[in-house]
Amino acid sequence: MTAGLTPGGPVAYHAPADRLWWLRRRAYLVFVLRELTSVGVAWSIAYLLLLLRAVADGTTAAFWDFAAQPWVIALNVLALAATTFHSVTWLNLAPKAMVVRWEEWRVPGFMIAGGNYSAWLVISAVVAFFLLR
């Protein structure tokens, strides 16, 4: 007789834990990759805080030496890929999260997403202008 079974009573069924569920479907994998972009955001902020600390301490030359190491650049390339993926997925999501109406007319999703992309472009251009001039 199997231990834990009550004769005549209800039998609890526990589905076996699937630790690799997120690899089973492409959509699940994309979901997890999208969630993991947050690690790229966290690293980017940590990196920028190290840069700002160097500015405060007057040690920016040493910081740029640190930043020029191949592993730091590789991490930053990964972070750029992750945060760009975050931006695209986040801005595409906005029309689904908000419904904009003008009189009776519902503003279509592509216009909201398009507005978001325009804002992203303008903000990026302004930041680049101040950093590169």
Added chain:
Amino acid sequence: MSRRTPEPYLWLLFSGGGVAAAFLVPVLILILGILVPTGVVSPPDLGALVSPWPVKVAIVGVVFLCLFHAAHRIRFTSEEVLRLAKFDVLIAPLCYGLALTGTVVAGLIMAGIP
């Protein structure tokens, strides 16, 4: 009877942080993390750029929002992918605590820039 929970505010901060990160982080990491270190462009005079106090306040605000966004996502992703939801009582304070610590560090750094 409904119990008061901070969850809606955490989701609100996650959302605001998602917008801030989407608009600002790619361009910052592209220029300051890749183009300057590889010598494609010369380093900007950051001391002068971040000197005005509204810029300092904005930087601390962006750091707060982005770190909160990341903390919220890392909290739920670790709990779902690694099946750690039963440890939420530990993971949630750890994630948000690190985000708040980072914000305080940002504030101290910005206060130290003349």
